[in-house]
Amino acid sequence: MITSAPFMSCREIRNFAEAVVDSQKFAADEDCIAGRLALSQLPRLADVLMNREGWLDCTLAGQRETDATGTKLWLRLRVSGKLGLCCQRCMEEVGFDCAIDSRLLLMPPGEEWPEEELESDAYDAIPASREMSVLALVEEEVLLALPAVPRHAECRSPAGAGEAEEEGRPSPFAALAGLKKH
Numbered sequence: 001m002i003t004s005a006p007f008m009s010c011r012e013i014r015n016f017a018e019a020v021v022d023s024q025k026f027a028a029d030e031d032c033i034a035g036r037l038a039l040s041q042l043p044r045l046a047d048v049l050m051n052r053e054g055w056l057d058c059t060l061a062g063q064r065e066t067d068a069t070g071t072k073l074w075l076r077l078r079v080s081g082k083l084g085l086c087c088q089r090c091m092e093e094v095g096f097d098c099a100i101d102s103r104l105l106l107m108p109p110g111e112e113w114p115e116e117e118l119e120s121d122a123y124d125a126i127p128a129s130r131e132m133s134v135l136a137l138v139e140e141e142v143l144l145a146l147p148a149v150p151r152h153a154e155c156r157s158p159a160g161a162g163e164a165e166e167e168g169r170p171s172p173f174a175a176l177a178g179l180k181k182h
């Protein structure tokens with residue numbers, strides 16, 4: 001059973017961006033670290049953020065689960081923070097509440113990937129690594145959590161007003177314009 005208990009005894013990491021863990025040991029020890037990443041420290045997010053001020057609060061907890069089939073090692077990653085994305089309708093900034101709570105099954109090298117993983121929405125499998133960059137892991141999960149087409153529920157700017165009819169069909173030009181802003 002996965003509970004939130006491990007988060008109680010988290011170690012605060014001051015320099016979270018440089019945290020590297022031996023993922024299997026971290027999970028087996030049921031270690032837990034917490035810290036803050038500045039958005040400006042996340043290079044792969046630079047293209048989608050209109051505003052790189054702010055931060056993400058992150059908690060990474062290791063969890064060991066033993067049942068009849070053996071021991072499974074998990075990472076549970078929680079990330080929260082506010083991101084300023086580019087609305088693909090009006091090109092203004094649209095706030096996105098990032099609230100990630102991911103269960104990640106560590107796959108030791110050479111182990112067969114579980115078939116159920118492909119169908120399961122409850123968790124993802126990731127390769128275990130002795131030098132897992134926590135920042136890279138957070139960044140990957142945040143990218144997966146982003147909306148495919150960010151936009152306001154209702155755009156305020158006049159530019160977006162005329163396109164209200166085209167709900168669900170973002171123009172390719174809008175996407176291009178979003179990219180050119182950086």
Ligand SMILES: [Zn+2]
Pocket residue numbers: 087088089090091092094151152154155156160
């Ligand atoms: Zn908008």
